[in-house]
Amino acid sequence: MLHYGADYNPEQWSAATITDDIALMREAGVTMVSLGIFSWSKIEVTEGEFDFTWLDAVIDQLYQAGISIDLATATASPPPWLATNHPETLPVTQTGVRLGVGSRQHYCPSSPIFRHLAARMAGKMAARYGKHPAVKMWHISNEYGCHISRCYCEVSARDFRRWLEEKYGDISQLNDAWGTAFWSQHYPSFAHINPPAAMPTLANPAQEADFAAFSDDALLQCYLGEKQAIREYSDLPVTTNFMGLFEPTNYRRWAKHIDIISDDSYPNPAAAHHAREAALSADLMRSLKDGQPFMLLEQTTAMVQWRERNVRKRPGVFALESLQRVAHGADAIMQFQWRQSIRGAETFHSAMVPHAGRDSRTWTEVVELGAQLKKLAPVAGTRVNSPVAIVMDWPSQWQREAAIGPGPNQGWAAIRRWHATCFEAGVSVDFAFADSDLNGYRIIVVPEYFAMSAKVASNLIAAAKRGAHILVTAPTAVTDETGCAYQGGYGAVLEELTGVRVVDHYLPGGSELHEAQYWDAIDARVDRISAAISTPDAIDTLALHVDETSPLARVLDRMCRPRPQLHGRAWAELLSAQSDVEVLAEFTHGDLAGKPAITYRRCATGGGTYIATDGDAALRAAVLRLAAARARLPLPGVGLPSGVEVAQRGGFTFVLNHGDRAAQLRGFCGTDLLTGTTATGHLVLPPRSAAVIAAED
Numbered sequence: 001m002l003h004y005g006a007d008y009n010p011e012q013w014s015a016a017t018i019t020d021d022i023a024l025m026r027e028a029g030v031t032m033v034s035l036g037i038f039s040w041s042k043i044e045v046t047e048g049e050f051d052f053t054w055l056d057a058v059i060d061q062l063y064q065a066g067i068s069i070d071l072a073t074a075t076a077s078p079p080p081w082l083a084t085n086h087p088e089t090l091p092v093t094q095t096g097v098r099l100g101v102g103s104r105q106h107y108c109p110s111s112p113i114f115r116h117l118a119a120r121m122a123g124k125m126a127a128r129y130g131k132h133p134a135v136k137m138w139h140i141s142n143e144y145g146c147h148i149s150r151c152y153c154e155v156s157a158r159d160f161r162r163w164l165e166e167k168y169g170d171i172s173q174l175n176d177a178w179g180t181a182f183w184s185q186h187y188p189s190f191a192h193i194n195p196p197a198a199m200p201t202l203a204n205p206a207q208e209a210d211f212a213a214f215s216d217d218a219l220l221q222c223y224l225g226e227k228q229a230i231r232e233y234s235d236l237p238v239t240t241n242f243m244g245l246f247e248p249t250n251y252r253r254w255a256k257h258i259d260i261i262s263d264d265s266y267p268n269p270a271a272a273h274h275a276r277e278a279a280l281s282a283d284l285m286r287s288l289k290d291g292q293p294f295m296l297l298e299q300t301t302a303m304v305q306w307r308e309r310n311v312r313k314r315p316g317v318f319a320l321e322s323l324q325r326v327a328h329g330a331d332a333i334m335q336f337q338w339r340q341s342i343r344g345a346e347t348f349h350s351a352m353v354p355h356a357g358r359d360s361r362t363w364t365e366v367v368e369l370g371a372q373l374k375k376l377a378p379v380a381g382t383r384v385n386s387p388v389a390i391v392m393d394w395p396s397q398w399q400r401e402a403a404i405g406p407g408p409n410q411g412w413a414a415i416r417r418w419h420a421t422c423f424e425a426g427v428s429v430d431f432a433f434a435d436s437d438l439n440g441y442r443i444i445v446v447p448e449y450f451a452m453s454a455k456v457a458s459n460l461i462a463a464a465k466r467g468a469h470i471l472v473t474a475p476t477a478v479t480d481e482t483g484c485a486y487q488g489g490y491g492a493v494l495e496e497l498t499g500v501r502v503v504d505h506y507l508p509g510g511s512e513l514h515e516a517q518y519w520d521a522i523d524a525r526v527d528r529i530s531a532a533i534s535t536p537d538a539i540d541t542l543a544l545h546v547d548e549t550s551p552l553a554r555v556l557d558r559m560c561r562p563r564p565q566l567h568g569r570a571w572a573e574l575l576s577a578q579s580d581v582e583v584l585a586e587f588t589h590g591d592l593a594g595k596p597a598i599t600y601r602r603c604a605t606g607g608g609t610y611i612a613t614d615g616d617a618a619l620r621a622a623v624l625r626l627a628a629a630r631a632r633l634p635l636p637g638v639g640l641p642s643g644v645e646v647a648q649r650g651g652f653t654f655v656l657n658h659g660d661r662a663a664q665l666r667g668f669c670g671t672d673l674l675t676g677t678t679a680t681g682h683l684v685l686p687p688r689s690a691a692v693i694a695a696e697d
């Protein structure tokens with residue numbers, strides 16, 4: 001079955017409301033709730049004094065109603081007494097401010113007292129409810145790192161030193177790796193090291209990157225402490241809820257310690273990007289355990305309250321994006337939260353039961369989705385098969401974040417953009433990681449893998465030799481995995497694949513380079529010297545030239561008329577290319593004019609494309625199409641009516657109309673599980689609706 005439900009925070013409600021809630025849950029088809037996520041202060045009322053009676057009653061009631069429980073360890077927000085009794089557990093910011101009580105997640109992840117009390121709480125829950133028949137899984141803490149991903153207090157500093165000592169063993173190793181010979185940073189012993197707190201100016205990148213890795217590890221240790229406490233009493237599966245493309249925590253590493261991956265996903269309905277954002281988050285979650293289905297543990301029925309402007313989902317979008325997550329590998333659709341709060345920070349965040357009650361569009365949509373998910377039970381447990389992978393790596397991104405220059409750090413924008421390109425082309429994508437098996441992927445995209453180890457590079461080369469087409473975008477392999485700049489040309493570790501190495505960066509920079517705040521605009525009538533100086537790099541977008549002889553020209557002509565002009569942004573490089581490298585497009589500006597911007601080289605039966613800039617949507621689409629043609633991979637979305645996504649999961653075809661107009665489709669035969677009707681080739685989908693076609697036997 002596919003689970004359906006919500007976070008249930010019953011500590012807000014009277015006994016009578018709880019009884020109503022459970023009746024309403026049955027009406028909505030709720031099968032599971034995440035219970036007790038923020039219940040710590042209601043259970044451990046003062047330090048060491050526990051009251052479970054109210055929770056016993058709720059758990060029994062849910063059980064009698066046949067509702068399963070994803071039981072939280074209740075540790076997501078420490079009770080006020082904890083900060084009073086142990087003020088050193090409160091986190092400290094980079095500028096040295098100790099944070100206060102009155103919100104949530106106010107704990108230092110390295111605090112031994114916090115870790116001990118949280119693990120004790122988890123153990124108490126497991127001891128009491130581990131054998132309760134309603135409890136089906138454990139929900140450890142909540143959104144690790146969402147608010148506090150790094151703490152700079154004395155306890156953290158001590159833990160950081162210990163962590164570094166474990167990593168490097170000897171202080172000379174650390175001095176080497178951190179490049180402390182530069183700027184007089186040599187450390188005589190570990191005792192002198194501190195977290196990268198606020199500093200006079202640029203911080204040592206290696207210190208920053210190590211602190212990022214350490215901070216991730218501190219959070220993971222909190223999780224593992226609670227998990228171990230649970231395991232004393234219960235073997236039920238554990239989860240902790242992730243947050244999509246979240247930078248501070250290395251989800252791939254965490255995934256090994258998690259039984260069921262779960263995600264909280266709040267695409268902004270105000271932006272047309274919300275459909276691709278939902279797809280991206282789901283594809284990432286499915287990939288973290290190599291294709292194992294995941295749970296959507298939180299989304300909103302209608303709107304959140306934490307954006308500056310909170311736009312509501314349009315009619316149909318709640319169901320459509322839920323079914324989209326199922327299409328991409330979700331086996332559960334849960335929301336935050338069951339009943340909308342009437343007090344507190346989330347009073348205006350939508351829920352399954354809105355303030356208006358049953359007489360509302362939200363409630364109607366909630367009941368409808370419950371009925372739809374029931375019909376999709378056969379989909380549960382089935383897998384998605386993706387011919388394309390996008391490679392990503394947290395430690396590389398931490399290095400990118402810590403590096404100072406040479407160009408802008410765009411975070412994971414390149415990952416989002418390349419995923420969007422695949423999504424719009426209708427091809428299913430997995431994410432792959434440094435330790436992934438790349439076998440079987442026909443196209444592998446490597447967007448901005450800044451700090452790449454020689455091992456990852458050789459895996460990519462091996463994949464190309466087995467026939468994969470690999471698309472590498474700049475800046476990639478600028479440094480090794482420790483942040484040490486490669487010498488002899490960036491990207492040389494991939495040269496066997498791409499045939500190119502990067503000799504120099506030619507970074508474009510737009511209006512901010514004119515320095516108009518200091519000087520007047522140049523007046524050619526009087527400024528006779530300055531008017532003669534040209535600054536071709538002072539631009540934001542880089543027009544590229546695609547020669548008639550380039551295979552990209554033919555792809556572009558088939559893609560749209562008139563042939564689109566391709567652009568790069570943000571990044572440009574001077575390449576040194578081997579003689580067998582084919583130039584697909586050239587730069588046209590300044591000193592790079594006529595130099596290769598996109599290159600291709602055959603590598604055994606596969607190939608390597610290198611993109612020396614941050615390409616726009618048309619560039620990415622064209623490069624993907626060319627690679628797909630070379631890989632003989634059909635792009636299923638090309639030719640479908642606009643707005644329509646078709647996604648395969650197991651033997652099921654999800655046809656999702658994200659658009660505002662009814663869509664007419666041909667070639668779809670089989671039973672629509674949602675309506676029970678049989679499609680005989682012709683399918684009509686109203687705006688913002690879906691069909692799920694079961695393959696005929």
Ligand code: GLA
Pocket residue numbers: 146243246264265266306
């Ligand atoms: C906010 C939300 C979370 C999560 C993160 C991800 O903080 O509260 O649910 O989506 O954004 O950036």
Ligand code: GLA
Pocket residue numbers: 142143264266298304336346349
């Ligand atoms: C996160 C948290 C929830 C709630 C939602 C609101 O996902 O886990 O407790 O705050 O954000 O969007």
